[in-house]
Amino acid sequence: MKFITLLIISSLLLPGHFAQSGNYITETRFQVEDEEKPFSFYPIPAREELNIKYNLPEPTDIDISIRNSIGVEMTRLNHTTTEKSGVLSIDTSKFPAGIYFIELRSASLKEFKKIIVI
Numbered sequence: 669m670k671f672i673t674l675l676i677i678s679s680l681l682l683p684g685h686f687a688q689s690g691n692y693i694t695e696t697r698f699q700v701e702d703e704e705k706p707f708s709f710y711p712i713p714a715r716e717e718l719n720i721k722y723n724l725p726e727p728t729d730i731d732i733s734i735r736n737s738i739g740v741e742m743t744r745l746n747h748t749t750t751e752k753s754g755v756l757s758i759d760t761s762k763f764p765a766g767i768y769f770i771e772l773r774s775a776s777l778k779e780f781k782k783i784i785v786i
Contacts, residue, residue: 713784720756731773
């Protein structure tokens with residue numbers, strides 16, 4: 669669980685003192701629920717392999733496409749998950765160093781992300 673603290677600095681015009689003002693700080697703290705993204709990637713930059721951590725509402729098919737910077741598809745995979753969460757590994761050892769774009773699709777989600785391979 670995360671907490672966010674918001675500090676607000678305000679000017680207060682003192683009555684009868686048009687040229688003078690006082691400053692006061694208001695602190696507000698509120699709780700924010702942790703939201704886990706459906707897909708996260710590590711390590712970035714990738715060397716030998718790219719790991720895709722998934723956290724989905726239900727087990728599903730995931731279609732994964734990786735394209736280089738000029739749009740050439742380097743690999744396409746389809747993975748059927750048996751659990752709601754887990755990790756997929758993609759071998760990137762044969763990819764030349766550069767910037768790639770990964771697209772992940774499931775029945776209810778779509779994510780597009782830039783990755784770097786060194």
